[in-house]
Amino acid sequence: MEEDAPTLPGISEGEILVIRSTRRKKSASAYRQGGRIVISLPARMSKAEEAQVVPELIAIIRGREASKTPTEEALSNRIDQLLNELAPEITARPVSVSWRPMRERWGSCTSLDRTIRISDRLKLAPEYALDYVLFHEAIHLEWGDHGAEFTEVLSRFEDSELASAYLDGWEAAERAMLDPVELKKLPK
Ligand SMILES: [Zn+2]
Structure with missing residues (x-):
């Protein structure tokens, strides 16, 4: 399968991995995979949009995790x-x-x-x-x-x-x- 080939070189920000998918048209998604957060973006998304969307997704994941973490x-x-x-x-x-x-x-x-x-x-x-x-x-x-x-x-x-x-x-x-x-x- 060639469709999901990452176009950004691996982990770009600490434990964040951004993948651009040609299958993905509009939506962006994020999930936790072990120690890293993987973010999947439509291949055509602009750099400006990426800069806005990525921090939002990271904040949602981290917020959700924090609420589930025992004190x-x-x-x-x-x-x-x-x-x-x-x-x-x-x-x-x-x-x-x-x-x-x-x-x-x-x-x-x-x-x-x-x-x-x-x-x-x-x-x-x-x-x-x-x-x-x-x-x-x-x-x-x-x-x-x-x-x-x-x-x-x-x-x-x-x-x-x-x-x-x-x-x-x-x-x-x-x-x-x-x-x-x-x-x-x-x-x-
Ligand atoms: Zn022991």
Whole structure:
């Protein structure tokens, strides 16, 4: 299929990918694909129109996402709930739980100052996947490594298989979603 060939070279503004489609006549659309926002415009749209439409679409997507993202306070409350329900023997609670732009990990916990960080890739994750990571990090308040005690407590989380599948799937998709190839020196 040649119709959807991108006419702009890959990611033009951070995580924004603009594609011009000859199939598209009038409407413009935008959607989230992993870490990037993909915007599809009619091939004939003028540069001036593009400059107006693209920021509008980005604002709509980001606004919609922000309204669906749990606040850091909600993350803290959820950890409290999960520990109460599944691991009442753990009485420690995090001092802070924060969203962080982490690409290599889903979450991290520093038991020394009782801080937990959660990857912002989970901002729109289904509840069971986010819960799984929150619970995992919360157990680290008590157990530093992934030893037998840690594993026993984590196994009380019912949807762990489903959650692992979601997280593995995301990582596989991220690996598959390589950045576009770019020529630094164009032939004259
Ligand atoms: Zn861990």
